Amino acid sequence: MPNLFARTLIVMPAFNEEAVVGDVVREVYATLPGVHCLVVSDGSVDHTVARARAAGATVADLPFNLGVGGAMRAGFKYARENGFDNVVQIDADGQHDPAGVPDLLALLGEADVVIGARFAGVGSYTVRGPRKWAMKFLSAVLSKTAHTQLTDTTSGLKANGPRAVALFADNYPAEYLGDTIEALVIAGRSGLVIRQVPAAMRPRAGGTPSHAPIKAAVYLGRAMMALAIAYLRPLPKAGALE
Amino acid sequence: MTVTSYIFGIFTAVITLGVVIEMLRRNRLRERHAVWWLFGGALGLVIGIFPGSLEWAASVIGIEVPTNLVFFVSIALLVLVCIQHSSELTRLEDKTRILAEESALLAVRVRELETATGTGPGRLGPHLDGQDTTE
Ligand SMILES: Nc1nc2c(ncn2[C@@H]2O[C@H](COP(=O)(O)OP(=O)(O)OP(=O)(O)O)[C@@H](O)[C@H]2O)c(=O)[nH]1
Numbered sequence A: 001m002p003n004l005f006a007r008t009l010i011v012m013p014a015f016n017e018e019a020v021v022g023d024v025v026r027e028v029y030a031t032l033p034g035v036h037c038l039v040v041s042d043g044s045v046d047h048t049v050a051r052a053r054a055a056g057a058t059v060a061d062l063p064f065n066l067g068v069g070g071a072m073r074a075g076f077k078y079a080r081e082n083g084f085d086n087v088v089q090i091d092a093d094g095q096h097d098p099a100g101v102p103d104l105l106a107l108l109g110e111a112d113v114v115i116g117a118r119f120a121g122v123g124s125y126t127v128r129g130p131r132k133w134a135m136k137f138l139s140a141v142l143s144k145t146a147h148t149q150l151t152d153t154t155s156g157l158k159a160n161g162p163r164a165v166a167l168f169a170d171n172y173p174a175e176y177l178g179d180t181i182e183a184l185v186i187a188g189r190s191g192l193v194i195r196q197v198p199a200a201m202r203p204r205a206g207g208t209p210s211h212a213p214i215k216a217a218v219y220l221g222r223a224m225m226a227l228a229i230a231y232l233r234p235l236p237k238a239g240a241l242e
Numbered sequence B: 001m002t003v004t005s006y007i008f009g010i011f012t013a014v015i016t017l018g019v020v021i022e023m024l025r026r027n028r029l030r031e032r033h034a035v036w037w038l039f040g041g042a043l044g045l046v047i048g049i050f051p052g053s054l055e056w057a058a059s060v061i062g063i064e065v066p067t068n069l070v071f072f073v074s075i076a077l078l079v080l081v082c083i084q085h086s087s088e089l090t091r092l093e094d095k096t097r098i099l100a101e102e103s104a105l106l107a108v109r110v111r112e113l114e115t116a117t118g119t120g121p122g123r124l125g126p127h128l129d130g131q132d133t134t135e
C-alpha cells in the first residue's frame, strides 16, 4: 500500500470547517501514511486555512465560494500538475473514516471511480423525507448509466483513478449538485468504470451541516433538474481520455 | 396622429440610436450586444417616419390592431436580449471560476517556492534588517 498511498492525493473540500478540519487532516496522515493532503478552502471566512495548514496539509484557498464542484476541479488540476495518479475526495467534517480509503483504492485497479457508499450495510447514517426520495431516485437512474448497482450516488467519499483524474481536471462540473450527480453521468457516459464499496459514516465531528431540513424539498427539485440537464449535455471531447 | 406625436416617435428612435452608437464609439458597448438595440432603434425609426409601414405589416400578418404588432415585436426583442444576457453571464461566471481555481493553485505554488527559497512577502522590501537600499 505505501507505494499506492504516495501516488494518491487526498482532496478535502472545506467550507468554514475550522472546528474539525485540523483533526481530520491529522487523522488522514496517521491512517494513510505517505498520502498528500490538499484542503481546498472554498472562500471560508473562518480559520479553516490556518488550521489545515497547521495540521500539515497543502491548502488551496479559493478567493470566493465556488461550491464543492469548483473545489474538486481545483483538486483534480492540482493532481494533474503534480503527477498524482489517484484522487480521493473526503469530507472535511470528519464524517468519513479515512480507514475506509484503502478499500476504495484497492478497487481502482479494475474501476476508474469508486464510491464509498453509505447505507450499504456499514455504519448507521440515515436521511429522511424528500432528500431520501431524491437519493433513491438518483440511485436508480444513475445505476443504469453506470452499468452497476449504486445505492448512494450523493456520497462525498470517492476515489478516482488516472483516467477519471484526466477527465475531471478539465470537465468536473462546477454547478450545484454537479459534483455528485453530473460527475457520475459524465463518467458513466464517457465509458469510465464505476464501482461502489460500503463505507461507514460518522456523525459530524463539529461545525454546521450545509443541508437544513427546510432546504430538502428544494434539493429534490434541483436534483431532478440537474439530472435531466446532465443527460442532455454533449459529452466532453473524446481526447480528454487519451 | 398629430404632428407632435409624429415628431415624438421619430425623436425617440433617433435618441435611442444615437445613444447606442455613441456607446459603441466609446467602447462602452460591444457590437455583439448592440446589434439588437440597433435593430430595434432602426425599426422604430422606420415606423416613426412611415407610420403606414406598420399598418401594412400588421395587415400582411393578419393583426387587426397595428399597435399589437409593436408590442409583440418589442417583447420578443426584449426576451431575446435577456436570453443573450443570461448566456453571457454564464460564460463569464465559468471564466471567473476557472480564474479563481487557477489563482488559488498558483498561490500554492508561490507559497511552496517561497518556503523552498526562504523568501516571502515583505522580505524583498528595502527595510529588511534595517538596511535601507533605496537611497
Ligand atoms: N468547497 C466547498 N465545500 C463545501 C461547501 N459546502 C460544504 N462543503 C464541504 O463539503 C463537505 C460535505 O458538506 P456537509 O455539509 O457535511 O454535507 P453532507 O455531508 O452532504 O451533509 P450532512 O449529512 O449534513 O453532513 C464538507 O467537507 C464541507 O466542508 C462549499 O460551498 N464549497
Ligand SMILES: [Mg+2]
Pocket: A091, A093, A095, A204
Ligand atoms: Mg457531511
